[in-house]
Amino acid sequence: MPHPPTTKAAGARGVYATEAAQVRAGSLGLLLLLISLAMLFGGLVLAVLLIRLGNTVWPEDLPHLPWQIWVSTGSLLAISLSFAGAVKAAKQQSDVGIRICLVWTGVLALIFTAMQVWAWVNWSDQVSQLETMTDQHRVAIAGFWIFTGLHVAHVIGGLVPLAMLGWYAVFRTWTNARHGLLRHTAIYWHFLDAVWIVLLLALIML
Amino acid sequence: MTTMNTRSLEQPTLEDNYLTYTRGIMSWVLTLDHKRIGVMYLVSVLGAFLLGGVFALLVRTQLLVPDGLIMDQDQYNQAFTLHGGIMVFLVIIPSIPAALGNFVMPIMLGAKDVAFPRLNLMSYYLWVIGALCMVYAMVGGLDTGWTFYTPYSIDESSAMSGVIPAVTGAFILGFSSIFTGMNFIVTIHRLRPDGMTWFRMPLFLWSIYATAVIQVLATPVLGITLALLAVERAFGIGIFDPALGGDPVLYQHFFWFYSHPAVYIMVLPAMGIVSELIAVHSHRHIFGYSFIAWSSVAIAIFSFIVWGHHMFTSGQSQLMNVIFSFITFSVAIPSAVKVFNWLATMYKGAISWNTPMLYGMGFIVLFLIGGLTGLYLGTLAVDIHLHDTYFVVAHFHYTMMGSALIGFIGGLHHWWPKITGKMYNENAGRFAFVLFFIGYNMTFFTQFMLGSHGMPRRYGTYPADAGFQTYHIISTIGAYIMAIAFFTMAGYFLASVFGGRRAASNPWGGRSLEWQCTSPPPHDNFSEQPAVGDCYDFSVLRWDDATNGYVWREDIEHPGMTHSEASGE
Numbered sequence: 047m048p049h050p051p052t053t054k055a056a057g058a059r060g061v062y063a064t065e066a067a068q069v070r071a072g073s074l075g076l077l078l079l080l081i082s083l084a085m086l087f088g089g090l091v092l093a094v095l096l097i098r099l100g101n102t103v104w105p106e107d108l109p110h111l112p113w114q115i116w117v118s119t120g121s122l123l124a125i126s127l128s129f130a131g132a133v134k135a136a137k138q139q140s141d142v143g144i145r146i147c148l149v150w151t152g153v154l155a156l157i158f159t160a161m162q163v164w165a166w167v168n169w170s171d172q173v174s175q176l177e178t179m180t181d182q183h184r185v186a187i188a189g190f191w192i193f194t195g196l197h198v199a200h201v202i203g204g205l206v207p208l209a210m211l212g213w214y215a216v217f218r219t220w221t222n223a224r225h226g227l228l229r230h231t232a233i234y235w236h237f238l239d240a241v242w243i244v245l246l247l248a249l250i251m252l
Numbered sequence: 253m254t255t256m257n258t259r260s261l262e263q264p265t266l267e268d269n270y271l272t273y274t275r276g277i278m279s280w281v282l283t284l285d286h287k288r289i290g291v292m293y294l295v296s297v298l299g300a301f302l303l304g305g306v307f308a309l310l311v312r313t314q315l316l317v318p319d320g321l322i323m324d325q326d327q328y329n330q331a332f333t334l335h336g337g338i339m340v341f342l343v344i345i346p347s348i349p350a351a352l353g354n355f356v357m358p359i360m361l362g363a364k365d366v367a368f369p370r371l372n373l374m375s376y377y378l379w380v381i382g383a384l385c386m387v388y389a390m391v392g393g394l395d396t397g398w399t400f401y402t403p404y405s406i407d408e409s410s411a412m413s414g415v416i417p418a419v420t421g422a423f424i425l426g427f428s429s430i431f432t433g434m435n436f437i438v439t440i441h442r443l444r445p446d447g448m449t450w451f452r453m454p455l456f457l458w459s460i461y462a463t464a465v466i467q468v469l470a471t472p473v474l475g476i477t478l479a480l481l482a483v484e485r486a487f488g489i490g491i492f493d494p495a496l497g498g499d500p501v502l503y504q505h506f507f508w509f510y511s512h513p514a515v516y517i518m519v520l521p522a523m524g525i526v527s528e529l530i531a532v533h534s535h536r537h538i539f540g541y542s543f544i545a546w547s548s549v550a551i552a553i554f555s556f557i558v559w560g561h562h563m564f565t566s567g568q569s570q571l572m573n574v575i576f577s578f579i580t581f582s583v584a585i586p587s588a589v590k591v592f593n594w595l596a597t598m599y600k601g602a603i604s605w606n607t608p609m610l611y612g613m614g615f616i617v618l619f620l621i622g623g624l625t626g627l628y629l630g631t632l633a634v635d636i637h638l639h640d641t642y643f644v645v646a647h648f649h650y651t652m653m654g655s656a657l658i659g660f661i662g663g664l665h666h667w668w669p670k671i672t673g674k675m676y677n678e679n680a681g682r683f684a685f686v687l688f689f690i691g692y693n694m695t696f697f698t699q700f701m702l703g704s705h706g707m708p709r710r711y712g713t714y715p716a717d718a719g720f721q722t723y724h725i726i727s728t729i730g731a732y733i734m735a736i737a738f739f740t741m742a743g744y745f746l747a748s749v750f751g752g753r754r755a756a757s758n759p760w761g762g763r764s765l766e767w768q769c770t771s772p773p774p775h776d777n778f779s780e781q782p783a784v785g786d787c788y789d790f791s792v793l794r795w796d797d798a799t800n801g802y803v804w805r806e807d808i809e810h811p812g813m814t815h816s817e818a819s820g821e
Contacts, residue, residue: 057369058365058370059284061366070442082434085469089506181496182497188490196476
């Protein structure tokens with residue numbers, strides 16, 4: 047059943063003439079946020095890689111990345127696909143499709159988070175040896191923590207709107223007013239996906 | 253659609269404005285109104301300014317005598333660090349964009365509020381949390397200088413436990429700044445009303461826009477740098493610590509990649525204010541509007557590619573030094589474009605010697621000195637000689653205080669009637685400016701001499717026979733004169749709030765939209781959407797004795813209004 051369009055003034059203090067105008071403003075705001083975050087992650091990767099490249103000799107006995115990382119990478123890629131499905135379902139006005147995709151996205155997000163935590167537990171064995179490590183070992187071991195820690199902080203930021211969307215989809219009637227939030231959340235998770243790939247490549251290079 | 257609605261031309265009333273629309277402390281604490289958030293920023297920033305000013309006076313008092321008057325070396329290091337940290341991160345960076353920008357920008361644009369009012373309030377509280385972290389750093393002690401340079405900031409033997417709270421504070425303040433910048437960019441893109449094209453925007457908005465771009469792009473790099481610094485200090489990873497294989501110069505590169513653009517986060521909005529002050533108080537159309545607008549954008553772009561000039565003595569390659577030196581010179585071009593256009597605006601203008609205009613003209617003089625000495629320091633050979641001397645301190649203060657802060661103070665005087673609905677005592681304002689200008693130049697011009705004679709910065713003592721003391725005494729007396737000027741300003745501003753004459757809607761004769769609503773503005777800024785004209789065409793206004801302000805001339809047809817409506821009859 048088609049969702050009724052809304053045309054009243056929108057946004058806090060009614061600054062927008064229409065909800066469509068509010069969504070357009072939100073899209074621009076999100077773009078700026080992502081550019082800003084790209085600078086943040088770019089700075090981090092650059093700093094660590096410059097240290098890496100500054101060392102002509104790099105140890106070969108560094109521990110392998112925990113296997114959980116590959117599972118969480120797969121679940122993050124799947125999250126992007128399920129979000130794309132949810133956005134497509136919203137365009138087709140399919141409430142059932144939205145619900146299924148968002149619930150599936152939520153499950154994948156939980157798998158991703160659980161795998162990251164598990165990977166940290168495995169990696170924490172390395173921390174006790176930090177004092178006795180070489181400088182290069184220390185940067186490589188700590189790089190894993192810093193990269194994944196900063197990324198997971200932004201994942202937590204993405205879980206909040208995902209939980210809101212899941213709540214609306216499962217327990218409330220879906221309206222067109224939620225489309226903007228859905229699209230923006232999807233874009234944010236696609237961004238987290240792209241950042242993760244870059245971080246993973248950097249971790250492999252360390 | 254009207255350019256000046258009837259209500260705006262009535263005598264302002266204090267019954268229905270943003271100050272009285274709702275009452276009670278919670279109506280302020282949880283407000284989403286950009287004007288109230290701007291006022292909260294203003295009060296907070298001025299509080300921080302008082303604190304930073306106290307540390308400045310402590311530093312200057314210490315240097316009155318060669319052996320130091322009131323502090324030991326450690327205390328001196330902490331005093332100049334806290335002075336710098338508070339003034340840069342808590343005062344100058346947020347002063348114009350967050351305080352005046354928040355209040356004025358949406359009204360100037362013709363919008364009801366900023367694009368994201370809730371995010372705006374969150375930015376303010378992030379500022380408060382960041383400020384509390386910085387203040388907490390005082391408890392543990394902080395002696396690194398405001399730049400948090402490694403290896404000072406990772407040296408745990410100095411027992412300065414304030415480093416992590418301070419960098420955490422700066423990190424949080426950075427995100428406050430990023431969110432404010434995002435909000436302003438979206439507001440300017442998405443909330444411009446019909447008729448407000450890019451090239452009809454007041455120049456203050458152009459400068460705020462250029463500043464916001466820098467805030468969004470550069471501040472995250474500072475954020476991650478400070479986060480890495482905190483991690484380095486806490487866990488000893490080896491990114492910046494040379495003892496662990498890290499690179500302290502890498503920290504400098506990352507820090508200045510943000511902090512040089514940050515100089516323009518501070519100066520660009522001040523330049524925007526000066527464009528308004530010069531045009532409005534000269535009652536003459538701004539000269540070279542598009543050149544001034546584009547020069548703001550050009551400065552923003554250049555700001556990203558000159559950071560290496562802070563590091564000529566760091567050991568970076570000679571080729572890099574030459575490149576950074578060359579690019580540094582090019583910043584002078586858009587800066588000079590602005591100065592020449594301001595001068596051309598004043599030429600044959602009907603200048604009103606109001607207090608804001610004095611600050612506008614003072615800005616030009618001080619910025620000229622700050623800018624030209626910047627070219628000295630951008631010259632490789634000269635910089636090697638002057639690096640880390642008081643010459644740098646003087647140049648820095650001429651650009652940061654003489655330009656950025658004086659722009660803020662000028663803007664505060666300009667928009668004070670709009671913010672409070674009250675006029676301050678003009679003679680007191682002029683007196684305080686003269687006092688400030690004399691004190692300022694006594695304080696900082698002498699520091700050029702100190703620097704060129706070899707007095708290093710960040711030293712709490714100096715040799716008695718080096719010939720530095722006379723300059724230090726003059727400089728310290730100047731600082732106290734400035735303090736008197738600031739307390740004078742606080743006095744007449746407070747007096748105006750409690751007993752000042754009511755301000756007209758348009759006391760100075762401005763054409764931009766903020767002068768078309770009442771003083772203070774209504775809760776929603778405009779009762780109906782105003783039409784936009786040439787915001788620098790002052791020929792349509794005349795002085796009106798009855799209202800003590802400017803009104804639309806009767807002999808000129810007002811778009812959308814009859815003559816009787818326009819003249820308020």
